[in-house]
Amino acid sequence: MKINQICIAGAGAIGGTLAARLATSGQRVNVLARGRTLAALREEGITLDDLEGRHHAMVNASDKAEELGPQDLILVCTKAPALATMLRQIQPLLHEQTIVIPVVNGMPWWYFQGIEGRFAGERIVAADPDGELARLLPAHHLIGAVVFITASREGPAHVRSGNPHLMIMGEINHQLSERLEAVRELIANAGIEARATDNIRDQLWTKIIANLTSNPLSVVTGATLEQLYSHPDLSPLVRQMLDEILQTAAAYGARIRFDPQTIMEMGTGMGAVRTSMLQDYDNHQPLELATIGDAVVELASRAGFAMPITRHVLALARFLASQRATNNTLNNH
Incomplete structure (x- = not known):
């Protein structure tokens, strides 16, 4: 072709x-x-x-x-x-x-x-x-x-x-x-x-895991990838989110190549990188919370999983984004 x-x-x-x-x-x-x-x-x-x-x-x-x-x-x-x-x-x-x-x-x-x-x-x-x-x-x-x-x-x-x-x-x-x-x-x-x-869906889940365990929480904390996956105050929270996402992925037949500890180490190895969602937040742009987070929570609900930690982090990121949007509107009037 x-x-x-x-x-x-x-x-x-x-x-x-x-x-x-x-x-x-x-x-x-x-x-x-x-x-x-x-x-x-x-x-x-x-x-x-x-x-x-x-x-x-x-x-x-x-x-x-x-x-x-x-x-x-x-x-x-x-x-x-x-x-x-x-x-x-x-x-x-x-x-x-x-x-x-x-x-x-x-x-x-x-x-x-x-x-x-x-x-x-x-x-x-x-x-x-x-x-x-x-x-x-x-x-x-x-x-x-x-x-x-x-x-x-x-x-x-x-x-x-x-x-x-x-x-x-x-x-x-x-x-x-x-x-x-x-x-x-x-x-x-x-x-x-x-x-x-x-099997592109297996690969999609691998990227979704990386995005969902890092992007929304980076907006809440301002942390880099290295900090999210290794800082003692943040990495336990990331690990809980990771476990929730892996459970959902498995419910839809996804085969993830990496074990949880390896995923955490790979995230740490990315270094002092600010996530794309944090960059969007800093630049007053809309956040991709629906596809990165809400869609996974939706799939989890269909499979009977609650994903409480992930839901809370998404809610915090959404609140911060809405507050910034409100402030922008007020400042422009």
Whole structure:
């Protein structure tokens, strides 16, 4: 399968990393962006500083999908609260064979699509409250992905990443396919470790564990990953949340490769990294609590688990976010 037209929909830290890597590998990359980011991309191109040095390339950027035309591969790189808006925006980019890979944190709306079993075809309300995401993007377009890229924006078109890049992809029906291998090869040729899997949901749970045990609590405490997983005042709480999430994952047949202690050690090893949710909180942006946290609690409830510790931490993070939003509103009047 030949992939000629590639679009990065959303040019934040992760989208910028992927755009820079793909463009410097010789691919013609289209970027759907807006505002200052769009202006910077058009004028300066995209710049990435990572472990291998500086990567810079020009890309074809627009805020109008119609100008970019039909795409063979679309990497949707947006925060979960903006996902519906982005999926509406990319409609002109789709043709029958277009592959769409949502690069989004948390539990995906398509989790119960493409598989058989007692929950087949059901909807996770927290991830897709009114079913709009499923309507906007038919399942045959989808390849699931779990992306382990830690990055931050240095400017509108400048991204910095201090950890190795890893992207794991899989068909949502758990089949290995020609198109999956074509995408894996494309990503690998861009200098990103790329793996194809025949069970993307196992990999999703691994990332969800990392996100849910760290992101909401980082908002509550302001702690880095290293502190969350190793500080004596925080790590016992993280471990309790981890146990709750592992119990839920097991109820849905997920096979987690790592034991709890190893997960804690891996989190500590990430160093003094501020989570993406803490960065969003600091920047007065909406938090991805629904897909990272509420969706897992919803699945736990279906399986008969309460997840009390996780619920409390999510409630604290939501309270802080709502207080900040209220203060912002008051300060703007």
